[in-house]
Amino acid sequence: MKILIVTQYFWPENFRINDLAVGLKEKGHDVTVFTGLPNYPSGSFFKGYGFFKKKYREKYKGVDVYRVPLFPRGSGKGWELVLNYLSYAFIASILGPLYFRKRFDAIFVFEVSPITVGIPAIVLKKIFKAPILFWVLDLWPESISSAGTIKSGNIINLVRILVRFIYKQCDKILVSSKGFIPSIFQIDSREDLISYFPNFIENVNSIESDAPEDKYAQPLPSGFRIMYAGNIGYAQSFPTILAAAEILKKYKDIHWIIIGDGRMGEWVNKQVYELGLTETVHLMGAYPQEAMPYYFDKSDVMLVSLRSEPNFALTVPGKIQSYLACGKPVIASIDGEGAELILEAGAGIACPAEDVYALVESILAMYHCDPSVLKDMGERGKRFCELNFDRDVLIERLEQLLIEVSQTR
Known part of the structure; x- marks a missing residue:
């Protein structure tokens, strides 16, 4: 054709x-x-x-x-x-x-x-x-x-x-x-x-893919890494993410790794400094798709977030499939279809969109999990993704x- x-x-x-x-x-x-x-x-x-x-x-x-x-x-x-x-x-x-x-x-x-x-x-x-x-x-x-x-x-x-x-x-x-x-x-x-x-599932989202580590590798802080990858925009509710990061900044080994760019990028960067989050929130910038397997593999959990809007509750953000495919557990600060998908897959925790304290509780729950539990979540998500996407x-x-x-x- x-x-x-x-x-x-x-x-x-x-x-x-x-x-x-x-x-x-x-x-x-x-x-x-x-x-x-x-x-x-x-x-x-x-x-x-x-x-x-x-x-x-x-x-x-x-x-x-x-x-x-x-x-x-x-x-x-x-x-x-x-x-x-x-x-x-x-x-x-x-x-x-x-x-x-x-x-x-x-x-x-x-x-x-x-x-x-x-x-x-x-x-x-x-x-x-x-x-x-x-x-x-x-x-x-x-x-x-x-x-x-x-x-x-x-x-x-x-x-x-x-x-x-x-x-x-x-x-x-x-x-x-x-x-x-x-x-x-x-x-x-x-x-x-x-x-x-x-x-x-895109080809590059399998962590078995050959990741060009020498080209994309940046030193990441040691500790519990929460990774967000994607657009830094109004819809993604970054005020919620930063408010949760501020509450949790006393946990020096919880690190927020932000990969991406967007129209709220400058605002987020400014807020990180104003809120004193430079030790725990790390803005890595944007990378091509082929770099994602390398960074996803270095995470402990993946984060997806959206604002609390009726339309967003109908949406399944494309990054969910990418996250599941890499075999990592997911924290979903979203409502509706996307949250239900995470729960159906048994791949992580879903909490209401824009609920800062629910997000904090979800992160602490993951943080205190035995690594084997996190691994099981990631593997369930990957199997679900392979069967459905x-x-x-x-x-x-x-x-x-x-x-x-x-x-x-």
């Missing part, structure tokens, strides 16, 4: 779509990615990329990658994000018909915010008469109201109209969380439209969905 992947984010940005594109290529498909200039999460273009650089067409592990210019995220203010979202949608809609001459059998859309990524896909659908499979990882407009990006009710209502329009143009909608299904069904109730397609099984399932929907056109 000739498959076009439309995504605002792609390598060297760290998203699962990178591995998914390679997985489809490995199965013998002709895969093309249509994306923007990489700038997530720092807000500035990656080294070697920019408006006047030449990297608008390149290859990633055999996958053809076409890029369009866009406004970078900047510091992540509301107006900057709006420009970032709309610039990709607008410019990609114009340049897409000029970039591509060959016909595609199917268009696959990777929708981790923004929903506007669907607009250029719809334009290309009309030209190539190709069906759209739309993978929803962020539920709009709920996600923008929960994240605090946009507070205007009028704008959110306009976004809701846009969401309805985009969904109506899709031939198949895939959801990363079963909790999304009722909301989407209210918008579009077509029979067999919605299918559950969870995040899968195997990469090859899920990519094969996606392949069948693409074939089926292309044959109905």
Whole structure:
């Protein structure tokens, strides 16, 4: 099959779509990615990329990658994000018909915010008469109201109209969380439209992978290591994490290892100094995906957190599969679907989102656990992940969905 992947984010940005594109290529498909200039999460273009650089067409592990210019995220203010979202949608809609001459059998859309990524896909659908499979990882407009990006009710209502329009143009909608299904069904109730397609285990998330220790190794403090890896943003409730760290700072051997970057990175760094947490909270910066096995292997427990919002209770953060796959126990300071998954796997402890004292109790419970108990939790999580989120099984399932929907056109 000739498959076009439309995504605002792609390598060297760290998203699962990178591995998914390679997985489809490995199965013998002709895969093309249509994306923007990489700038997530720092807000500035990656080294070697920019408006006047030449990297608008390149290859990633055999996958053809076409890029369009866009406004970078900047510091992540509301107006900057709006420009970032709309610039990709607008410019990609114009340049897409000029970039591509060959016909595609199917268009696959990777929708981790923004929903506007669907607009250029719809334009290309009309030209190539190709069906759209739309993978929803962020539920709009709920996600923008929960994240605090946009507070205007009028704008959110306009976004809701846009969401309805985009969904109506899709031939198949895939959801990363079963909790999304009722909301989407209210918008579009077509029979067999919605299918559950969870995040899968990426190749790099197995700690048996060859980790380039000499390249990524940084000295880590000895003691009990709680590791958070991912975006440092408003949605991740870092005030809760830092409040718990402040309560626990008398435990000099409990260390919080933060790997990642994001629009709240500077604020978190400032708070660490103001709260006197420099001995126990360690901001390591961002690393590529291939470095994660090395750092995950050095942790005692993994931490996932979100704010207490109805929409986030429907979400299963992608990092949960990554954490489970590395065979480490998980502390989940989240509500709903994600918390239930951790408990179902028997892989750790779940506590209510934004409940500082519950998070403190969960950490102390893990801290006082016998190492063999922690090891058992990690192994249960890994087995659960292998049974439910195997990469090859899920990519094969996606392949069948693409074939089926292309044959109905």
